[in-house]
Amino acid sequence: xxxxxxxxxxxxxxxxxxxxxxxxxxxxxxxxxxxxxxxxxxxxxxxxxxxxxxxxxxxxxxxxxxxxxxxxxxxxxxxxxxxxxxxxxxxxxxxxxxxxxxxxxxxxxxxxxxxxxxxxxxxxxxxxxxxxxxxxxxxxxxxxxxxxxxxxxxxxxxxxxxxxxxxxxxxxxxxxxxxxxxxxxxxxxxxxxxxxxxxxxxxxxxxxxxxxxxxxxxxxxxxxxxxxxxxxxxxxxxxxxxxxxxxxxxxxxxxxxxxxxxxxxxxxxxxxxxxxxxxxxxxxxxxxxxxxxxxxxxxxxxxxxxxxxxxxxxxxxxxxxxxxxxxxxxxxxxxxxxxxxxxxxxxxxxxxxxxxxxxxxxxxxxxxxxxx
Numbered sequence: 001x002x003x004x005x006x007x008x009x010x011x012x013x014x015x016x017x018x019x020x021x022x023x024x025x026x027x028x029x030x031x032x033x034x035x036x037x038x039x040x041x042x043x044x045x046x047x048x049x050x051x052x053x054x055x056x057x058x059x060x061x062x063x064x065x066x067x068x069x070x071x072x073x074x075x076x077x078x079x080x081x082x083x084x085x086x087x088x089x090x091x092x093x094x095x096x097x098x099x100x101x102x103x104x105x106x107x108x109x110x111x112x113x114x115x116x117x118x119x120x121x122x123x124x125x126x127x128x129x130x131x132x133x134x135x136x137x138x139x140x141x142x143x144x145x146x147x148x149x150x151x152x153x154x155x156x157x158x159x160x161x162x163x164x165x166x167x168x169x170x171x172x173x174x175x176x177x178x179x180x181x182x183x184x185x186x187x188x189x190x191x192x193x194x195x196x197x198x199x200x201x202x203x204x205x206x207x208x209x210x211x212x213x214x215x216x217x218x219x220x221x222x223x224x225x226x227x228x229x230x231x232x233x234x235x236x237x238x239x240x241x242x243x244x245x246x247x248x249x250x251x252x253x254x255x256x257x258x259x260x261x262x263x264x265x266x267x268x269x270x271x272x273x274x275x276x277x278x279x280x281x282x283x284x285x286x287x288x289x290x291x292x293x294x295x296x297x298x299x300x301x302x303x304x305x306x307x308x309x310x311x312x313x314x315x316x317x318x319x320x321x322x323x324x325x326x327x328x329x330x331x332x333x334x335x336x337x338x339x340x341x342x343x344x345x346x347x348x349x350x351x352x353x354x355x356x357x358x359x360x361x362x363x364x365x366x367x368x369x370x371x372x
Contacts, residue, residue: 001137002205002281005236007032007308008288009274010133013240015297016264017247023126023257025305029313030130030348031137033067034089036310037348040066041330045320050341052350064356065349067131069329082148083372086196088359089131090138091147095366098219103368104146108139108239112362117246119358121253127344128351129250133243140239141204144215144228145197151221153194160203161210161229207236207275207284233275240274264297317345 010031014024040063047053047060054063067089069081087093087104094107113136120132146152197204203211209232218224244267251258273291278284289306292298298306315321319335340346363370 001141001207001236003032003035003308004281004284004288005207005240005274006035006134006137008285008292009240009270010130010137010243011306012270012273012288012292012297013244013267014247015259015262015292016267016270017244018251018258018262018264019247020257020259021298021302021305026126026344027130027133029308029344030127030351031134032308033310033313033348034131034134035068037065037067037352038069038329039326039331040064040069042334043330043332045333045335047336051336051346052353062349065352066329067352080372082195083370084356087147087370088356089135091142091145091196092135092139092359093146093363093368094143095368100368101146101148101150101152102219104148104150105152106139106142106145106147108143109242110139111366112359112368113139115362115365116355116358121250123354124254125347125351126257127347128354131348131351131355133246136246137239137243140235141232142197145200145204147196149195151194151216153196153199154216155194155199156214156225157227158200158203158213159211161212162208204230204232206232206279208233208277236275237271240271262297264295266295269295313343313345313348317343 007028011024011028014027015021019027041056042062043056044051044053044060044062051060053060055061056063064084066081066085069085091104091106092110092113093104094110095103095112096107097103097105113132117132117136120128123129200211200213203209210229211232212227212229214225214227216222216224217226269291273287276284276287278287285308289303292306293300293302311321311323311326314326317337317340318326319337320333325331337343360370360372
């Protein structure tokens with residue numbers, strides 16, 4: 001899924017389920033930030049004993065808090081990033097199959113993600129809730145693929161059934177396929193590694209797309225291909241119907257976040273917006289902003305709460321925030337803000353640590369031992 005779903009749809013569903021405005025925004029922000037938190041190592045210029053930190057190269061540091069990485073930077077394309085970021089947060093394993101590779105294949109409602117979700121319900125932590133909702137939503141749209149560079153992700157004949165305006169890469173490959181399917185597959189394998197849903201391009205994330213592909217269903221990858229067709233509208237709607245139930249259940253357990261003044265029951269209009277036929281992500285986001293205000297879930301004066309700024313939490317947590325400097329895997333000499341301990345970014349850092357521990361614990365529980 002993309003930002004229109006991970007942030008704006010989550011924001012809308014949180015409010016519609018009864019979350020207070022500020023609480024809804026924290027959950028939604030954490031959900032989307034999973035796709036934006038690329039920094040994995042920070043060396044601290046100032047620290048204190050209250051801050052949970054590591055010592056790296058004899059310097060206080062914050063480490064292993066990334067939940068994504070740049071797929072186009074070769075220095076981030078490694079085993080550690082695949083395991084700690086891609087698999088853990090975007091392709092939670094389904095634990096089904098006869099071998100390790102097949103067990104890594106993502107699946108909706110898989111036991112690992114359900115166990116973590118149950119633990120989140122015991123936590124009074126909106127940021128942890130947002131993080132698990134991201135992984136949970138992705139498990140629906142990413143099912144069938146693996147977060148590891150793997151033969152599982154080596155697919156053939158990926159085709160859009162819906163008539164949509166797709167990117168230049170798909171247009172070029174589709175043009176080539178009309179002349180030679182063999183050349184198409186060879187070129188595709190050469191430029192698009194079998195990592196995540198890379199060979200399916202953006203197809204899993206387009207909310208209204210109907211598409212198909214072929215995958216090797218044999219345990220030993222002997223070339224026994226099966227065709228599967230996916231209807232993203234049905235998948236997105238099913239995912240958010242379940243998310244609605246989880247949000248309502250969370251509020252029952254943590255009613256301090258409940259807005260007793262809000263009454264909303266028109267969830268159909270939210271589901272219609274979720275799968276509306278608009279290819280451009282920024283246009284879908286603008287439509288969500290308009291809907292949030294029109295439906296009374298937010299006011300016109302709440303735009304600062306509504307509009308997502310990927311640097312908002314970083315700006316609040318670090319005095320010397322500089323976008324160019326902080327747009328790196330490693331950041332030197334960071335200066336903590338006075339309220340750092342209470343900042344959402346630091347809480348996100350702690351929540352990520354908590355989530356990663358739970359993830360590997362439950363992987364082991366289901367006989368999926370992933371070295372990390």
